[in-house]
Amino acid sequence: MGSVIIKNIVRFIFVVLLQVALFKNIGYYNVATTYPYIFFIFLLPIGLPNLLLFLISFLTGLIIDAFYDSVGVHAAACVCLGLFRIFFHKITVEVELKESFNTPSLGVMGTKWFLSYVFFGTFVHHFFLFLVETFTLSNFLYTMASTILSSIFTTCIILLMNLLVYKRKSRIGNI
Template identity: 65%
Template sequence: MGSVVLFNLFRFVALIALQVVLFKNVGYYNLATPFPYILIIFLLPINIPNFILFLLAFATGLTVDAFYDSIGVHAAACVALAWFRIFFHKITLDVDAQNSFETPALGNMGSKWFLSYIAIGTVVHHIVLFHVEYFSFSNYLSTLLSILLSSIFTILLIMLISLLVYRRKSRLLGN
């Protein structure tokens, strides 16, 4: 249990640092901005209590808000992502998997399940994030385009990170 907490703490620090140092300044004409820090919420253990999950999601979003000088925008989107995660796990996992303390990673769950989990969750996060951030219906097509392009960019980055970590793990364990 202690190693799971330490590993998730390390993942939190690493992904927040990557988001703030590298990906905060990466974008495509203010239309596509990557937010791979949401991988923190995706990779929390399956059987984590809901209260702890919401608390960690809120803390993750608030941490990013502190660096982005936004007031609760990322926190709201991360809490929405936590809600989606609970719903997705209930409808896609059997009871034994829901009661396990396994990490829902690419290597553990399979590529089809993991890609749908990441894709739908990222779109949910980005819909809430951009709607709360813009909070306007003027230029709504621009908002939808930002949601679409940022979601694609984020999904590709998350899959790349997951493949790199999964490959490295399988090389270490397999050979």
């Protein structure tokens, strides 16, 4: 249990530093931006209590908001991602895995499960982020274009980050 906490603290510091130092300045014509800091929320242990998940998600978004000078937009989007994560695990993860503290990664859960988990979670996060950021439906097509392109961009970066630390393990369950 102690090693899981230390691993997640190191992962959090690494991902936030990458986001703030590198990915904050990367974008494509103000339409596609990348937010790979959400990778930290994806990799939190499966058996984490919901209240702790929401608290960690909120604090992660709040720290990113502090660096981006935004007013709680990332915090709200991260809490929405935490809600998606709970829902996704409830419908796709077997009962005995829900109690474990396994990290849902590519090597543990399998490619199909992990790709759908990351892409749909990224889409939900970005859609909520851009919708709250613009706070209007008048430019809905622009918001959807930004959401789709940013989701693809962020998913690619997250998969590259995951492949850098990919450990080949036996697959757990039939997911």
